[in-house]
Amino acid sequence: MNLTRPAILLLLLPALLLVGLVFLLPIAGVLSLSVHGEAGFTLEPLRELFGSKVALLVLERTFTLALSVTAICLALGYPAALFMSGLSSRARAWVTYLILLPFWISILIRTYTWIVILGREGIVNRGLAAVGAEPLQILYTDVAVRIGMVQILLPIVILACLASMLDIDRDLVKAARVLGASRWAAFRKVFLPLSLSGVATGGIICFILCLGFYVTPALLGGRRSTIIANLIDIQVHRTLNWGFAAVLASALLVSTLACLGIFRLLTRRRAGFAAAGFGK
Amino acid sequence: MRLALGLYFALIVAFLILPLLFLVPISLTESQFLEFPPQTLSLRWYAAFFEDPTWVSAALLSFRVGIGATLLSLVAGTLASIALVRAEFPGRSLLNAIFIAPLILPTVVLALALYIVFLRWRLVDNVWALTVAHAIVAMPYVVLLVSANLRRFDVTIERAARVLGAGPVRAFMLVTLPFLTPSLFAAGVLAFFASFDELIITLFVSGGAQTLPVRIWNDLGLKLDPTVPAVAVMLTAVSIVGMGIGETIRRRNERRYQSETSTET
Numbered sequence: 001m002n003l004t005r006p007a008i009l010l011l012l013l014p015a016l017l018l019v020g021l022v023f024l025l026p027i028a029g030v031l032s033l034s035v036h037g038e039a040g041f042t043l044e045p046l047r048e049l050f051g052s053k054v055a056l057l058v059l060e061r062t063f064t065l066a067l068s069v070t071a072i073c074l075a076l077g078y079p080a081a082l083f084m085s086g087l088s089s090r091a092r093a094w095v096t097y098l099i100l101l102p103f104w105i106s107i108l109i110r111t112y113t114w115i116v117i118l119g120r121e122g123i124v125n126r127g128l129a130a131v132g133a134e135p136l137q138i139l140y141t142d143v144a145v146r147i148g149m150v151q152i153l154l155p156i157v158i159l160a161c162l163a164s165m166l167d168i169d170r171d172l173v174k175a176a177r178v179l180g181a182s183r184w185a186a187f188r189k190v191f192l193p194l195s196l197s198g199v200a201t202g203g204i205i206c207f208i209l210c211l212g213f214y215v216t217p218a219l220l221g222g223r224r225s226t227i228i229a230n231l232i233d234i235q236v237h238r239t240l241n242w243g244f245a246a247v248l249a250s251a252l253l254v255s256t257l258a259c260l261g262i263f264r265l266l267t268r269r270r271a272g273f274a275a276a277g278f279g280k
Numbered sequence: 281m282r283l284a285l286g287l288y289f290a291l292i293v294a295f296l297i298l299p300l301l302f303l304v305p306i307s308l309t310e311s312q313f314l315e316f317p318p319q320t321l322s323l324r325w326y327a328a329f330f331e332d333p334t335w336v337s338a339a340l341l342s343f344r345v346g347i348g349a350t351l352l353s354l355v356a357g358t359l360a361s362i363a364l365v366r367a368e369f370p371g372r373s374l375l376n377a378i379f380i381a382p383l384i385l386p387t388v389v390l391a392l393a394l395y396i397v398f399l400r401w402r403l404v405d406n407v408w409a410l411t412v413a414h415a416i417v418a419m420p421y422v423v424l425l426v427s428a429n430l431r432r433f434d435v436t437i438e439r440a441a442r443v444l445g446a447g448p449v450r451a452f453m454l455v456t457l458p459f460l461t462p463s464l465f466a467a468g469v470l471a472f473f474a475s476f477d478e479l480i481i482t483l484f485v486s487g488g489a490q491t492l493p494v495r496i497w498n499d500l501g502l503k504l505d506p507t508v509p510a511v512a513v514m515l516t517a518v519s520i521v522g523m524g525i526g527e528t529i530r531r532r533n534e535r536r537y538q539s540e541t542s543t544e545t
Binding site: 215 | 282285286288289292293295296297299300302303306313314316352353355356357359360362363366367369375378379381382384385386387388389390392393394395396397412413415416419423473476477479480483484493496497500504508509512515516519520522523
């Protein structure tokens, strides 16, 4: 099946045109807008970014939010994946459908349900009122944003953890047990370290996706929940400060690529480690 | 221990799915407001959707853009997958990464970028431009699914067709394409929903035109009446049916090709 050069080019052409014109070119435009002023190359927008208290605050908030959501997802998702890894493959397929079901439903709608549930007149507060408790202000706080984001991202983290758990040779755990390790020790010293690659994959993907969230903070958060994507929107549609929006977008893009780069570095080292043989 | 994990897992599944189930009773209320549980049941808000021309035209626009973006991303993505899987050329893995990148890079960056170039090219508020922009978001799914499936295809079958006198295009059309059809269908379903759900890019580049997500988004800012839950329930039903059809076809095909290879060996 040897394809000739013109054939390869012809096959790639539509996708290249699409990606080039409405992906690479526009993104390059944003990047250049953030280092380009009227008089050519300038670092003015970058200076503006680091001089702006709001921007730094929002950046810091974005990273803390992403970190905390990722941590919650991993803590909730790992045991769930552990349960799934112990099921028969038939049962696991069904359970995977359940986990993936929300995936097929628009993020907008999934976020909207939390307004209905957590709102002042929402289901949670009705329940609390019925038992005579004080109503809780959850909606329009950071707590609501975290709940909404965890619900959206949890399936991804669970499936990433599950994938690495299924790759583990169960005989290794058995060997540890036979050699006298307790259940807990076998888990901690054999199973857990071997499943960490999935934890890393799930964690990094979750973190990257968190950085770019827009809908959930906008709908469920309060005025203090604005993160970088919302700030970009505000700069474009309200303040009309495009240069600044472009710098913010570039910062977001560079952070995302940096995370991906770190991830690739880690996985490559891991692969090299595995190739060099265990226990070295 | 097992039992505890099982209970825990049930809780997680409840957390993922239960909120969506609340939408059904809420959408069936007679009242003007979101109430749970509803006092009297009615289909009033479902009717309200079909009676409001702005909702209907938003749905039609979403279908139009979605179908266009699906076709565009299917053609471009499938052709590219063939080259990516079957040929060796410099920069192949980089190209693969670029095709998949829109899936993982923050959508808001792409939205801003597209807004800036569309303004320059006078393409804001242009349905075709919106369709092309959606195709970019949809194409990663096509490339991922189709190249995964192409990699599993036994090339000797196609080679046999070539030996028996079929030209390269004819051999591909008659031998490989039927094998790919289910994955093309699954990719198409995913691509369609990627476009159908797209909000952020549309908010930036559509000018004033409203797709369904944009219409919902605008409604959320104004009032909270039960039309949105009604729309949500209908959309969810459509998604589940789409997923079901895609999955059934995928499974049937898998069984067919598996049984064929097993009789071979």
